[in-house]
Amino acid sequence: MTATDAPPAGRSLPAELSALGALFALTVRQHTHGRRLLVLGLLYLLPCALAILLRNLPRPADAGVLEFALVLTLLPHGLAPLTALLYASGVVSDEVEEQTLTYLLLRAVPRWELYLVKLLATFCVTTGLVAVGVAALYAAIYAGTPEFGDAAVPRAGKMIAVMALAQAGYCALFGFLGLYTRRALVAGIAYVIAIEGVIASQEFAGRAVAVVYYVRTLAVRWLDLPPDVLKECRDVWGMEDLAKLPSSGDCVWTVLGVAVVVSALSSWWFARSEFRMKTPGSD
Amino acid sequence: MSTPIITLDGVSKWYGNVIGLNKLTLHIPPGVTGLLGPNGAGKSTLLQLATGQLRPSQGTVRVMGQPVWDNPGLNKVVGLCPEQDAFYEWMTGHDFVRTCARLGGMGRGEARDAADRAMARVGMTEHMNRAIRGYSKGMRQRTKLAQALVHEPRVLFLDEPLTGTDPVARRDMIEVVRELAAGGASVLVSSHVLHEVQSLTQRIVLLHRGRLVAEGQVREIRDLIDKHPHRIVLVCDRHRELAARVAGWADVDGIKFLDGQSGLMVETRRPDEFYARLPAVSTGGLALREVYSEDDNLEAVFKYLVTR
Numbered sequence: 001m002t003a004t005d006a007p008p009a010g011r012s013l014p015a016e017l018s019a020l021g022a023l024f025a026l027t028v029r030q031h032t033h034g035r036r037l038l039v040l041g042l043l044y045l046l047p048c049a050l051a052i053l054l055r056n057l058p059r060p061a062d063a064g065v066l067e068f069a070l071v072l073t074l075l076p077h078g079l080a081p082l083t084a085l086l087y088a089s090g091v092v093s094d095e096v097e098e099q100t101l102t103y104l105l106l107r108a109v110p111r112w113e114l115y116l117v118k119l120l121a122t123f124c125v126t127t128g129l130v131a132v133g134v135a136a137l138y139a140a141i142y143a144g145t146p147e148f149g150d151a152a153v154p155r156a157g158k159m160i161a162v163m164a165l166a167q168a169g170y171c172a173l174f175g176f177l178g179l180y181t182r183r184a185l186v187a188g189i190a191y192v193i194a195i196e197g198v199i200a201s202q203e204f205a206g207r208a209v210a211v212v213y214y215v216r217t218l219a220v221r222w223l224d225l226p227p228d229v230l231k232e233c234r235d236v237w238g239m240e241d242l243a244k245l246p247s248s249g250d251c252v253w254t255v256l257g258v259a260v261v262v263s264a265l266s267s268w269w270f271a272r273s274e275f276r277m278k279t280p281g282s283d
Numbered sequence: 284m285s286t287p288i289i290t291l292d293g294v295s296k297w298y299g300n301v302i303g304l305n306k307l308t309l310h311i312p313p314g315v316t317g318l319l320g321p322n323g324a325g326k327s328t329l330l331q332l333a334t335g336q337l338r339p340s341q342g343t344v345r346v347m348g349q350p351v352w353d354n355p356g357l358n359k360v361v362g363l364c365p366e367q368d369a370f371y372e373w374m375t376g377h378d379f380v381r382t383c384a385r386l387g388g389m390g391r392g393e394a395r396d397a398a399d400r401a402m403a404r405v406g407m408t409e410h411m412n413r414a415i416r417g418y419s420k421g422m423r424q425r426t427k428l429a430q431a432l433v434h435e436p437r438v439l440f441l442d443e444p445l446t447g448t449d450p451v452a453r454r455d456m457i458e459v460v461r462e463l464a465a466g467g468a469s470v471l472v473s474s475h476v477l478h479e480v481q482s483l484t485q486r487i488v489l490l491h492r493g494r495l496v497a498e499g500q501v502r503e504i505r506d507l508i509d510k511h512p513h514r515i516v517l518v519c520d521r522h523r524e525l526a527a528r529v530a531g532w533a534d535v536d537g538i539k540f541l542d543g544q545s546g547l548m549v550e551t552r553r554p555d556e557f558y559a560r561l562p563a564v565s566t567g568g569l570a571l572r573e574v575y576s577e578d579d580n581l582e583a584v585f586k587y588l589v590t591r
Contacts, residue, residue, distance in 0.1 A: 015388030016355075022385030022394075026371075033373045099369035103430065105336055106363050107386040108355045271353060274337050276298070 019109045020117050027121035030094075031087055037129075040083055044133040047074055051140035064229040066141045071134065071159060072233060076215045079133060080163055081192045083126045084170030089184035091118045091175050096275050111271035115175075119263055123171045130167055131160045147226075155223050162218045165255050169211040172259035176266045179273070203238035214251040221248050286348075288313045288438055288469045289333055294342035296328050296493075303328035305493040306342070311471060315464045317480030317501070318473040320490035326473040327366055329490070330440050333471070334363045346438055359387065362436035364427045366443045366473075370415045376426045377402055377411035383430040394433075401429040404462075406455050420573060421452035428456060432463075439463060441472040445479045447573045450561040457482050476576040477501070478513070478554045512536055513554040517561075518546040518573035525569050532560060546573075 031037065047070045054061035092115065095101035104114055135156055142152035177191070178184040200210035207213045216237045219225070225233065234240050246254065287310035296303040304325045318326050331337040332344050335351035335358070343350070349357050371379060380401050384394035402411040405425040410418070415426065424444060431439060441460070445453050460470055460483050474480045480487055481501050489496040497503075519525045522545050526538050534553040541547060551557045554576075565571050 012388065018390055019386050019388045022382060026382055026386070030371065099365075099367040100371060102336060102363065102365045102367070102369070103383060104386065106334055106358050106361065107383070108359045108388045109386065110355050111353050276331070276337060 019107060023117045024121045027118045028125055031125040036086055048136045048140040063141050064226050068229050068232050071137050072219055076212050080130050080166055081170050081196055083129055084167055085174045085188040087122045087126050088171040088174035089178035089188055091122050091178055093178050101275050112267040115267040115270040119175050123167055127164045127167045130163045134160050134163060158222050162215055166211050166215045168259040169255045172262040176262050179266055179269055214255050217245045217251050218248060285312050287311055290345045292343050294339045294344055297340045302493045307495055313469045315470045315484035317484050317487040318471055319480050319487050321475050324490040325493040326490055327442055330442050330473060334440055360437040362431035363440045364431040364444050368423060372416040374415055375412050376407055376415055380429045380433050384433040387434040397433050401433040405429045405459060420447045421449045424448050437468055439468055439470045443474055447575055449571050450565045454562055478558060512550040512552055515549045515576050516546055517571055519569055519571050520545050521569055522547050
């Protein structure tokens, strides 16, 4: 028997963990290179700049109003899902588009793990970005005010935790969408507007399908919002009766559960899918 | 005959209504084998099936006796130099190869050393710390080959590895494949240019429109090929000087300047001699940016083989 005839060695856990670590690092580096991060960074800076501007007018805007408009509305309804959509929908399709998926498929990593690790790295990057956005917004709104240290900083920490949960849900959903359709960006924007925007704002049971419904519920329950801001939230979001809302635990487990199930389904689908690399000869 | 290293049994692959491979049965023994066919013959489909990127619509594919689809264990001993010119452009060459090594399961230090060795093997040590986006075509081909070699595979698939390379890179890459074969690795190299394959091996498999046309020694179809003029495109900024230089060669039958490009097409019935002279041109100060062969003549031979 020659060296070539000998059967290949089986799987080894340390080698596989090393490969998965490398894949995680590669995905993080992919996400932090390029224009996408720059564009999103600018998008996150805009509300911060707006908050600083409005706080420095001759008649400064009320911090509570700014928190409701920018932190509790713009961020969870616009920036956070957009961040997840831009990154998670391209977890596989970007590699296919750039024809680099071959380099990943030919390594000692099972396909389903490959998808999950890339999604996990995507979740970490988007959560990091959103966390920085939340912190920057709270700083822009409350810096220099008496509430900053005692109230705003702890609230920012809790809001980051809520948004991390939201990113888990969004990344799982948009990762699935990226596998399902080539028009994931269009479909994702339609989803955000229809489900996370319109349906989540209607006071009926169907709004429980929207991630933002749980974000709002946790914001109302966890954030220790100032009374006027809390009233505004409950009025606008149709959450007057707290008893009708799910508990904090239910919110967390529902979003995490859906994220895990959708991610598992996506990784199974990815493992069964073929990704044909176009060659110059097209054969 | 020795145990086949790559086995395809009744393999068909359809892309919707388009047939990529058609009921192909093929047993490829250890050593270097050339996979030859014009564009669209099914070469890349075969390589993507053999490396587990695609699943056959029908039939079975095995490498070293193992199924290839989603088989990470097998991937440890298989390498592929793909045809597509795709990289993580923002990485340096060394970074890219080291990342591929780490994706193969190596630790940090082991991967760094393996990347050093692989880059040295393909002659890229000098340029390995530059960003890939600044690489020439030849450097990119060498880097692709390095990532395929970094984990020292026992079976290597090379998809059109010499396309677009300059003569020096071509010579170096041929040398690398020969060394691999001498070291006991099995190599399946695809090309649409017979003379590229012939420089690597005498054993070839001919595909045409997804079917096996012929299998055996290269000498048998050489005579057919040489009845047709071989057309080779040379891309060079100083193409008029280049034309003046090669016009005097006895093995050149004709020269044609390419419209709108810095290049020329040479016709020859003795391509081996022509290719052998090319490195001297390059080292003589005329930098050839690309060399590739038109496959019209090969297509004609295939038509002859299919219809005879």
